Amino acid sequence: MLNTLKLATAASLLALSAPAFSNEAGTQSSTEERKSETYTAQQFFDSTSFGLGSSGGHVFTSDGEHVLINSDSSGVFNAYLLPLAGGEPVALTNSTTNAVFASSLFPNDNRVIYTSDGGGNELNHVYLRELDGTVRDLTPGEGHTARFGGWSGDDTSFYIATNERDPQAFDLYIYSADDYSRELLFENPGNFFPGSVSDDGRWMVLSRNNSSADSDLFLVDLEGNAEPKLITEHEGNISYGSYGFTRDSSKLIFATNEHGEFSQAWTYDLTTGETAPYLKADWDVSFVSYSRSGRYRVSGINADALTQLTLLDQQTGQEVELTGVPEGNLGSIRFDEGENQIAFTVSSDTSPSDIYVADLASGQAKRLTSALNSAIDEADLVTASIGRFESYDGVEIPGVLYRPQSASADNPAPAIVWVHGGPGGQSRRGYNPTIQHLVNNGYAVYAINNRGSSGYGKTFFHMDDKRHGEADLGDVVASKDYLQGKDWIANDRIAIMGGSYGGYMVAAALAFEPEVFDAGVNIFGVTNWVRTLKSIPPWWGANRKALFDELGDPETDEERLRKISPLFHASNIVKPMLVVQGANDPRVLQVESDELVAAVKANGVDVEYVLFEDEGHGFRKKENRVEASEAYLNFLDQHIGR
Numbered sequence: 001m002l003n004t005l006k007l008a009t010a011a012s013l014l015a016l017s018a019p020a021f022s023n024e025a026g027t028q029s030s031t032e033e034r035k036s037e038t039y040t041a042q043q044f045f046d047s048t049s050f051g052l053g054s055s056g057g058h059v060f061t062s063d064g065e066h067v068l069i070n071s072d073s074s075g076v077f078n079a080y081l082l083p084l085a086g087g088e089p090v091a092l093t094n095s096t097t098n099a100v101f102a103s104s105l106f107p108n109d110n111r112v113i114y115t116s117d118g119g120g121n122e123l124n125h126v127y128l129r130e131l132d133g134t135v136r137d138l139t140p141g142e143g144h145t146a147r148f149g150g151w152s153g154d155d156t157s158f159y160i161a162t163n164e165r166d167p168q169a170f171d172l173y174i175y176s177a178d179d180y181s182r183e184l185l186f187e188n189p190g191n192f193f194p195g196s197v198s199d200d201g202r203w204m205v206l207s208r209n210n211s212s213a214d215s216d217l218f219l220v221d222l223e224g225n226a227e228p229k230l231i232t233e234h235e236g237n238i239s240y241g242s243y244g245f246t247r248d249s250s251k252l253i254f255a256t257n258e259h260g261e262f263s264q265a266w267t268y269d270l271t272t273g274e275t276a277p278y279l280k281a282d283w284d285v286s287f288v289s290y291s292r293s294g295r296y297r298v299s300g301i302n303a304d305a306l307t308q309l310t311l312l313d314q315q316t317g318q319e320v321e322l323t324g325v326p327e328g329n330l331g332s333i334r335f336d337e338g339e340n341q342i343a344f345t346v347s348s349d350t351s352p353s354d355i356y357v358a359d360l361a362s363g364q365a366k367r368l369t370s371a372l373n374s375a376i377d378e379a380d381l382v383t384a385s386i387g388r389f390e391s392y393d394g395v396e397i398p399g400v401l402y403r404p405q406s407a408s409a410d411n412p413a414p415a416i417v418w419v420h421g422g423p424g425g426q427s428r429r430g431y432n433p434t435i436q437h438l439v440n441n442g443y444a445v446y447a448i449n450n451r452g453s454s455g456y457g458k459t460f461f462h463m464d465d466k467r468h469g470e471a472d473l474g475d476v477v478a479s480k481d482y483l484q485g486k487d488w489i490a491n492d493r494i495a496i497m498g499g500s501y502g503g504y505m506v507a508a509a510l511a512f513e514p515e516v517f518d519a520g521v522n523i524f525g526v527t528n529w530v531r532t533l534k535s536i537p538p539w540w541g542a543n544r545k546a547l548f549d550e551l552g553d554p555e556t557d558e559e560r561l562r563k564i565s566p567l568f569h570a571s572n573i574v575k576p577m578l579v580v581q582g583a584n585d586p587r588v589l590q591v592e593s594d595e596l597v598a599a600v601k602a603n604g605v606d607v608e609y610v611l612f613e614d615e616g617h618g619f620r621k622k623e624n625r626v627e628a629s630e631a632y633l634n635f636l637d638q639h640i641g642r
Contacts, residue, residue: 036380036405039440041629044433045622046373047352048073052332052343055289056150057104057113059343060336066090067334067343067368068102068112069355075622077101079114079129082368084357092129099620103148106177107155107337113138113148120616121584122537126160128180138180139164145539153199153249159185161194167538170194172204186220191545192228195242200249203270205242209543212424212550213237213462217254219270231268234258239458243287247294253278255285261457265299284455291335296320296360298333302455304386305400306429307331311342322358324365329430347371349402350381352431380405382439384429387446389482391475395463398456399479400427400447402439403488412490414640415444415483417476417517419498419505423468423550426455437629443636444489446482450475465550466557469508469564476505477516492518493640497632499523500588500617507566507596510573519639520577521632524588524617527567527596530554537586567592570599576606578635580628582615608635 053059053068060067066081071089079102080089092112093100103113103126112129123145126138139146139162149159149172156177161170169188175181186194186204195205206218206228214237218228232240232254241255243265252268265279265288279285279299286300286307295315300307309330311320322330328348335342341360345353351372358365372378387401407413416438420427427447435445449456450472452464464472476496484491496506496517503525510520526532533554536544548554552561562568577600581593593609600607610631612624619625 036440037377038442039376039380039437041437041626041633043373043375044437044440045626045629046375047433048369048371049077050345050353050355050369050371051101052334052345052355053105054103054148054150055332055334056148058107058151058337059105059334060341061105061110062108062337064336066110067355067357068105070101072099072620072622077620079112081110082355084366084368086368097614104151104158107151113158115146115148117145117616119584119614120582120618120620122586122616126162136180138175138182143167149194150196152197152201154201159197163539166190170539172197185222186226189228192218196244197222198245198249198270199247202249203245203252205245205252205254207240207242209546211237212465212546213239213458215239215241215546217242217252219252231273232256239263244289247290247292253288257458261459289333291339292337293339295339296335302426304398305426305449305455309333320360321363322365323363324367325356325358347431349383349429349431350378350436352433380440381436384447387482389479391451391478393474395451395460395475397451397475397479398449400429400449402435402445402447404439404442404444406442407444407488409487412488413442413444414493414495414636415446415489416521416636417479417483417494417496418445418447419450419476419496419502420447420453421498421500421502423452423464423472423501424454424461425501426453428455434625434629434632438633438636441633441637442641444483446479448476448479450479466552466560468551469504469512473505473508473512476509477513480516490640495519495521495636495640497521497523498525500525503588504566506577507573508564510575510577511566511569512572514572514574517575519575519636521580521635522577522593522596523580523628524582524585524593525579526588527565527570527592529561529565530558532588532592533561535589567596567599570596571603573600573603573605576608576635576639578608578610578631580610580631581612582617582619583611583613584616587617606639 049072051070066083069080069082070077071080077099079092079100082089098116100114100116114127115124117124126146126148128136128138141164144164146162149161151158157174161172163170165171169190171188172186172194173182174185192206192208197204202223204220209215216232217240219231220228238258243253245252254266255263257263263284265285267276267278281301284302286302289298297312297314300309328346330346332345333342343357347353354371355368356365382402384400384402388396388398391397404413427449452472480494483489496509498506503522506520506522507525507527579593579597583590597607597609
């Protein structure tokens with residue numbers, strides 16, 4: 001179903017049990033060093049990325065012999081059917097240009113719903129692949145974007161949200177599974193995000209952002225008054241989000257941070273309007289979902305950058321115990337129609353996601369894929385640890401720390417402070433081929449979760465509101481002292497690196513604290529906040545107010561936004577920089593990088609520029625990810641390497 005969870009939580013890795021790790025990477029003597037093989041970027045990206053179809057779709061074929069997956073084994077993401085008995089995936093699409101992501105099979109046959117955009121421009125259309133291989137665009141036209149919204153409870157129809165009528169508002173349509181005719185189910189008056197529809201087809205949930213700290217939920221009675229009804233009346237700043245409806249269509253499960261620092265799951269009774277606590281922890285509740293009948297509940301807790309996942313049999317009250325599953329992060333649980341088996345993914349810091357299937361009665365699991373390139377020995381890769389330090393004003397800052405196996409007091413490693421995207425994202429545990437490539441080649445990486453990151457409570461999340469490029473940058477600068485305090489890190493060779501908002505932080509660090517870091521890698525980072533905020537894609541319309549509340553309104557806060565925009569202070573940059581950009585990026589326009597590169601060159605500073613003509617905000621093609629990773633390593637080797 002369409003997700004309306006908009007709290008201070010990041011997209012999660014799902015973990016059945018967290019791999020053992022220390023809270024801090026300690027001191028390692030030279031006698032403990034392990035000689036590991038060094039691998040190229042090509043070898044890392046010769047691994048395969050696997051994923052399962054949408055949580056709102058059907059991923060098991062009707063005969064129970066295959067499961068719907070996405071894979072970039074060809075170099076570009078395409079849709080496949082993976083045999084449960086073992087064997088090679090069967091290709092359903094064969095795109096060589098635009099990434100394809102499968103959403104769902106049809107309930108009774110192998111027709112496929114998938115999404116694809118144009119070279120990373122984020123203008124996704126929803127497509128249907130017929131049994132004979134022909135394809136039709138279910139959302140034709142130009143300049144709009146659409147997304148699959150799940151199936152009706154009786155599987156006779158499915159939902160698609162599209163902004164074709166109004167670029168700033170997503171309307172919800174219901175499509176017939178027989179002839180694909182559609183009916184407008186909800187015309188969005190604006191400022192709402194359409195969410196899940198209950199299985200009985202009566203209720204739809206909407207979310208609305210009032211500010212970066214405040215949001216509301218609304219219900220629409222699709223069989224009666226279609227006017228949205230506010231169900232989260234409150235005072236002050238409280239965030240609400242939707243996890244979806246219970247399978248019996250009696251309750252809405254919603255998220256709220258009203259009762260503490262972290263998001264909790266509560267229920268809203270659709271008949272009485274009564275609310276009650278449902279699930280809480282000492283961290284954010286990331287998600288709650290159910291099997292088809294509602295017998296099984298899947299829930300996740302975002303615990304210190306790693307999701308703790310629980311699969312509960314509500315009929316017996318017992319957690320499902322899986323066997324034959326390696327230690328790692330378990331996620332993307334998908335049930336078959338009879339609730340006899342599940343498909344899921346397992347990954348870790350040292351291994352990409354592989355697809356498994358398990359029998360629910362016995363708990364016995366079977367591995368179906370081998371994602372990591374067989375040329376790479378997993379023992380040569382590095383398991384991360386969690387490292388914390390006290391920042392400039394005493395606030396404790398967490399992060400994910402990767403220590404090269406070769407690093408020691410006798411052989412200190414150059415280091416990289418890695419800044420996540422956002423604002424409001426989170427660096428998390430899990431496999432990252434770019435980071436592992438750098439660590440494998442001798443670089444320590446500290447993926448900082450500076451103030452303003454999600455996952456550490458609402459107070460921490462809002463500490464940088466309208467203080468971006470200042471309060472959060474102070475944490476990034478302070479992390480250098482933290483790294484320099486480790487005897488296995490070369491304290492005179494520390495760079496900064498990041499993408500999107502993290503790329504902005506790279507440029508900001510080099511412009512506003514020009515002597516702190518020795519080099520910077522800016523991956524499609526914002527350089528001019530005035531222009532970026534004025535050019536927000538139209539389909540972000542309902543989020544615009546919240547974004548302006550957090551960063552500033554370019555019409556009224558231009559002076560402050562210019563103050564924190566690196567482009568206007570590029571004359572201060574004296575350290576070398578690599579800039580990487582996608583030409584089709586709709587969020588951070590190419591001109592952001594073009595102008596910064598020109599300004600830094602005018603300083604006589606070494607600046608390199610890599611531009612991908614066929615990518616957007618993030619690189620989806622293997623060949624481009626390889627080229628980018630090679631550029632990162634070559635640049636860092638030149639400026640902070642051995």
